[in-house]
Amino acid sequence: MVAPADSLVSELASIVGADAVKAGDLDRYLYGGDAGVAHGDVSVVVLPKTVRQVAAIVRSAIAHGVAIVPRGAGTGLAGGTVPEGPAILLVTTRMNQIDIDARNQTAWVGPGVINLDLTNHVASLGLHFAPDPSSQAACTIGGNVANNSGGPHCLAEGSTVNHILAVEFVTAQGEIVVAGSGAPDPPGLDVRGVMVGSEGTLGVITRILVKLLPNPPAIRTLLMAFPEVGGAAGTVSDVIASGVVPAALEMMDRPLIRAVENFVHADLPVDAAAVLLAEVAGHEAGVDAEADLIGRLAVDNGAFQVRRAADSDERELLWKARKSAFGAIAQIAPDYYLHDTVIPRTKLVEVLDQIYEIASRRNLLVLNTIHAGDGNLHPKFAFDASDPEVVAQVKAAATEIVEVSIAAGGMLSGEHGIGLEKRDLMHLVFSPVDLDAQARLREAFDPDGVMNPLKVLPEGSRCFDFGRPIPEGAWV
Numbered sequence: 001m002v003a004p005a006d007s008l009v010s011e012l013a014s015i016v017g018a019d020a021v022k023a024g025d026l027d028r029y030l031y032g033g034d035a036g037v038a039h040g041d042v043s044v045v046v047l048p049k050t051v052r053q054v055a056a057i058v059r060s061a062i063a064h065g066v067a068i069v070p071r072g073a074g075t076g077l078a079g080g081t082v083p084e085g086p087a088i089l090l091v092t093t094r095m096n097q098i099d100i101d102a103r104n105q106t107a108w109v110g111p112g113v114i115n116l117d118l119t120n121h122v123a124s125l126g127l128h129f130a131p132d133p134s135s136q137a138a139c140t141i142g143g144n145v146a147n148n149s150g151g152p153h154c155l156a157e158g159s160t161v162n163h164i165l166a167v168e169f170v171t172a173q174g175e176i177v178v179a180g181s182g183a184p185d186p187p188g189l190d191v192r193g194v195m196v197g198s199e200g201t202l203g204v205i206t207r208i209l210v211k212l213l214p215n216p217p218a219i220r221t222l223l224m225a226f227p228e229v230g231g232a233a234g235t236v237s238d239v240i241a242s243g244v245v246p247a248a249l250e251m252m253d254r255p256l257i258r259a260v261e262n263f264v265h266a267d268l269p270v271d272a273a274a275v276l277l278a279e280v281a282g283h284e285a286g287v288d289a290e291a292d293l294i295g296r297l298a299v300d301n302g303a304f305q306v307r308r309a310a311d312s313d314e315r316e317l318l319w320k321a322r323k324s325a326f327g328a329i330a331q332i333a334p335d336y337y338l339h340d341t342v343i344p345r346t347k348l349v350e351v352l353d354q355i356y357e358i359a360s361r362r363n364l365l366v367l368n369t370i371h372a373g374d375g376n377l378h379p380k381f382a383f384d385a386s387d388p389e390v391v392a393q394v395k396a397a398a399t400e401i402v403e404v405s406i407a408a409g410g411m412l413s414g415e416h417g418i419g420l421e422k423r424d425l426m427h428l429v430f431s432p433v434d435l436d437a438q439a440r441l442r443e444a445f446d447p448d449g450v451m452n453p454l455k456v457l458p459e460g461s462r463c464f465d466f467g468r469p470i471p472e473g474a475w476v
């Protein structure tokens with residue numbers, strides 16, 4: 001690791017205070033990764049509290065010829081916040097103010113606010129923030145916006161982009177811009193929309209105007225167990241075809257059911273080939289009828305168990321089981337690789353069979369959670385990264401899964417972003433002209449490549465390296 005220039009460290013300390021600058025080797029190492037497999041060298045970590053401090057940090061980065069890499073909680077899985085080359089890691093966790101406008105059911109929040117903290121903060125008002133990534137106890141709203149994150153309950157409500165009214169950000173030139181507003185149809189070009197999903201490449205998000213939704217008066221939660229994966233997949237298609245839009249519709253396969261049950265003890269049916277966790281939300285009069293219909297469709301598709309959560313404790317336990325996949329996997333192996341692709345719902349059984357075949361051919365253990373309602377697959381490999389041959393097999397299997405997903409009519413990623421992980425697979429779904437359009441947008445915001453360089457756009461594209469030498473040991 002190359003030590004940061006003293007002049008840069010002291011300049012940053014003069015902006016944010018010495019306690020908010022981390023330049024020691026251990027801190028720089030600890031902040032060098034996210035929750036995925038990539039790890040990079042951080043020049044210096046800085047934790048601003050205000051937008052003006054962020055703007056001053058960006059200007060300082062420009063003056064010192066280093067890049068800015070924004071970071072929230074570092075729960076990303078695609079290496080989006082892993083630096084490639086000399087970079088200030090700008091961590092937003094101290095920017096965690098929440099200003100609620102209860103009457104308009106909105107809030108301005110700092111990018112470092114933890115997703116679940118926001119929902120807990122507004123719970124007494126009967127409101128919640130709809131996007132609920134499984135990492136919601138740790139990830140930040142800034143990270144959610146930058147990755148346009150989803151979550152189990154985004155099936156009915158839509159992903160993060162549908163819940164963001166305005167974004168304040170600091171540009172690659174160190175200026176402060178506000179895009180969007182609380183107005184229903186704000187005039188001008190939709191820069192807010194461009195910032196959502198921009199993965200830190202267009203600016204540093206410093207404040208976000210979010211929509212808050214009223215909590216539904218009634219919820220019903222069902223767990224359905226199937227002897228064959230095909231039964232679960234058939235139920236998903238039949239539910240969607242019936243016109244019912246569940247708040248959530250999640251699937252787990254047998255290896256994962258067993259791992260989770262051993263971890264959470266939620267009385268999951270460990271003999272099932274697959275379970276579906278479905279939730280319907282709305283008015284008391286409607287939810288029972290919808291839950292009954294979903295249960296009937298499951299039985300028609302061969303379900304041997306349909307269990308309805310008796311109360312909120314049981315509901316919470318079932319969701320804890322679904323959201324504890326990571327903890328459960330840690331019992332099996334020291335490392336994991338969590339994948340993210342999307343396929344058409346109708347291809348679920350076919351693609352899952354291919355995933356099992358890929359894993360078995362490469363002697364790997366794969367466990368699957370699926371946002372089944374929208375076809376978003378999350379195969380997880382549990383492995384030991386101390387063996388480089390196993391790591392190579394995991395990476396090769398991951399690429400194969402992308403290829404079979406795309407061949408089935410799917411997409412590279414459903415919600416985790418592109419970052420470093422999938423950057424060089426972008427050409428599988430985008431033509432050179434498509435990629436050039438994205439590169440021109442990036443260039444318009446950041447002509448010198450200050451913001452999160454070497455991310456998202458693949459090698460060979462216009463803004464790949466902005467003509468700078470690629471650092472040694474970089475991902476490429």
Ligand SMILES: Cc1cc2nc3c(=O)[nH]c(=O)nc-3n(C[C@H](O)[C@H](O)[C@H](O)COP(=O)(O)OP(=O)(O)OC[C@H]3O[C@@H](n4cnc5c(N)ncnc54)[C@H](O)[C@@H]3O)c2cc1C
Binds near residue numbers: 200
């Ligand atoms: C156990 C687990 C479960 C998960 N479940 C889900 C899930 O259900 N759905 C889902 O979508 N994702 C999920 N994720 C992935 C991850 O949690 C999300 O992508 C999350 O939104 C990242 O937030 P973060 O604060 O950790 O961002 P980070 O990892 O810190 O950063 C992610 C990206 O956002 C950029 N960024 C962060 N803050 C800013 C900012 N202020 N301005 C500009 N750019 C910024 C970074 O540069 C990086 O490119 C999961 C991850 C884990 C580990």
